[in-house]
Amino acid sequence: MTPSLPDILRGFAVALNTPLPPEALGDYTAGRAGILTLLALLAAQEAERGIAARLWENGAIRSLFSAAAVSAYDGALGGRLATAVSGADDEASWTALDLANADLRRLLIALHEAVEDQRDGALNREILALYARMAKARRLELPGAMGG
Amino acid sequence: MTLAERLAAYLTRTSGQPTTVENLARIAGGASRETYRFDALVGGERHGRILRRDPPGSLIDTDRRVEFLAIRSFAGRGVAAPEALLVEQEGAELERPFFIMGRVDGGAAASPFDPDPYGAHAGAIGERFFEIMGAIAAEPLDGLPILEAATRVAPEDCWRRELDYWSGVVEADEQHPQPIVRAAIRRLSRRPPPPPAKLAVVHGDLRSGNFLHDGAGRILAVLDWEMAHLGDPLEDVAWAMDPLWSHPGDPRISGMVARDEALAIWRSASGLAIDPAALAWWSLFASVKAQAIWISSAKAWRDGGLAEPILAFSGWYTARRQDEILADRLVAMDAP
Secondary structure (H helix, E strand, O other), X not given: OOOOHHHHHHHHHHHHOOOOOHHHOOHHHHHHHHHHHHHHHHHHHHHHHHHHHHHHHHHHHHHHHHHHXXXXXXXXXXXXXXXXXXXXXXXXXXXXXXXXXXXXXHHHHHHHHHHHHOOOHHHHHXXXXXXXXXXXXXXXXXXXXXXX | OOHHHHHHHHHHHHHOOOEEEEEEEEOOOOOOOEEEEEEEEEOOEEEEEEEEEOOOOOOOOOOHHHHHHHHHHHOOOXXXXXXXXXEEOOXXXXXXXXXXXXXXXXXXXXXXXXXXXXXXHHHHHHHHHHHHHHHHHHOOOOOOHHHHOOOOOOHHXXXXXXXXXXXXXXXXXXXXXXXXXXXXXXXXXXXXXXXXXXXXXXXXXXXXXXXXXXXOOOEEEEOOOOOOEEEOOXXXXXXXXXXXXXXXXXOOEOOOEOHHHHHHHHHHHHOOOOOHHHHHHHHHHHHHHHHHHHHHHHHHHHHOOXXXXXXXXXXXXXXXXXXXXXXXXXXXXHOO
């Protein structure tokens, strides 16, 4: 998922060091400061939970591949699924986890397309339920009464 | 030259009258175009104006002439469209394409972070909001200025054109694989909606936060017409009702009125029936379109050197919330 926390922190540095023209001072600058404040509070949440969410998601996708898919899909897709199941997150850095996650998500998309083509209702529901859990695991909460 | 000086030079040249510019100030928000308020002084008279200028890298790749003509199409037609004055496709003195509108003073747009933006006037604002949406849907297309620039579409192809465009945005701008929005796109493609009851102008971004209200129950101006196009008017209804614009736990649409009440107001104002299957299709589509915009935000933020925080917010927090909305919709649609 982009942006990653390191991206957000780099963005802070850029935003705070970008000179603004005179016509941008006032409302625009105040609004920009408000957004930077929100991003800082969200970044604190992501620093607390982001690694765990990525580890969980990668594991959950591998688990779905393992439990439901490998035996049902032959050929190239089955081979890719089997390889993915045997993978592991050996390095818990943001970059390594996101790279592994990108590979797993690409394979999940391919699996879901195959499931839809085969009208496999049970596995389709399982994948949709996983999507809902993946989205919730990455949830960021706006502070206070804020929604959005 | 400063932006104010260049703007004054442009207005002087095009009007043939010496014009000065005062109080030029950029307005927060409006990530798709830079938006400024200013006063134009001509012959001793002061005119409140709004400048909308393309950013160096645009978040939403839309034609500002369509936006300009959409506003002009509805000025004076009871839908609180502001006055569309000048459009420059080539940028002229301001270097990038822009247009100028009359400014509507005395109102404010709701903050997306305010859980109760309309307070005691929520019902009145909601009624007027869905009346305006219905009036836009009801307007006959013949003779509207937007027809000079908007792409024509056959009624049965409305869904396909919009889905093709926004799925293309996902395809082009996605920087990390997005299985949820892709699943939604496939579902929409497999099960098209029925054609619209009427081909209409679709505002394209008609929601809370995109109109000015006076704090006493009146809507003063409908803003942000940059995604206006011809299509199925249910697209606007579904867009306004996306859960993204409502605060979690608040059953009202964008803190205004309940869903059934909103639909009844729209039906009455538009004179159109609502096909539940069509509304369901456009509702899922609304979440796909929104996610496409947030995906583009993340790309625009990166391409712009990480300098614009609102793009980071949209591409990060908002994209994640939209993924939850999309996943919940897909689960609900697939439930036995």
